Amino acid sequence: MKRLCYFLIASLLFSFCGNPSQKSEEPIFDIKTSEGTIRVKLYKETPLHRDNFMQLVDAKYYNGIIFHRVIKNFMIQAGETGQTPTKVQLETNIDYTIPAEIVPEFFHKRGSLAAARMGDHVNPEKASSSTQFYIVHTDDGAKHLDGNYTIFGEVIDGYHVIDIIANKTVTNTRPAQEVKIISILPID
Numbered sequence: 091m092k093r094l095c096y097f098l099i100a101s102l103l104f105s106f107c108g109n110p111s112q113k114s115e116e117p118i119f120d121i122k123t124s125e126g127t128i129r130v131k132l133y134k135e136t137p138l139h140r141d142n143f144m145q146l147v148d149a150k151y152y153n154g155i156i157f158h159r160v161i162k163n164f165m166i167q168a169g170e171t172g173q174t175p176t177k178v179q180l181e182t183n184i185d186y187t188i189p190a191e192i193v194p195e196f197f198h199k200r201g202s203l204a205a206a207r208m209g210d211h212v213n214p215e216k217a218s219s220s221t222q223f224y225i226v227h228t229d230d231g232a233k234h235l236d237g238n239y240t241i242f243g244e245v246i247d248g249y250h251v252i253d254i255i256a257n258k259t260v261t262n263t264r265p266a267q268e269v270k271i272i273s274i275l276p277i278d
Contacts, residue, residue, distance in 0.1 A: 113276075118131050119132070140243070165224040165227050167224040189215070189217055192237055199226065207239060
């Protein structure tokens, strides 16, 4: 009888509070950078990319990573370990790709969040990098990339931060002054 009471209480609490391990189909994250916060929403239509990003965030993989490729009026890119990877980055097995999830309804507009990948000559399947992502900077989008890269989310706030990062002085597309991801935190 005692067990039945505990089970009923636990079931009631569970139904009122929800399952803490359950995530939204379109989760929202704050990418806290050294220049400010960018809020992004991930798409349910790209579950492999969404879930991979969430796993890396949970592992704190992105904490301390820099935006290593910045091209004004095109995009800002992050996700590589750089020269001094953190312990978490070294311990995370990132040597894999994600099958392409190219959705025709998604196009490279300002604020699109997409997965980087190797070129077609070595990657005809268009499989995505496990860690590298980019955010489109230009108001005109990047239509020449449509249908070739997986777009798995979009910026919903913090466009001014993208502008700040995109306007940094660069040497060979790498910002002269590092712009770091401090953390990526789930909002819902």
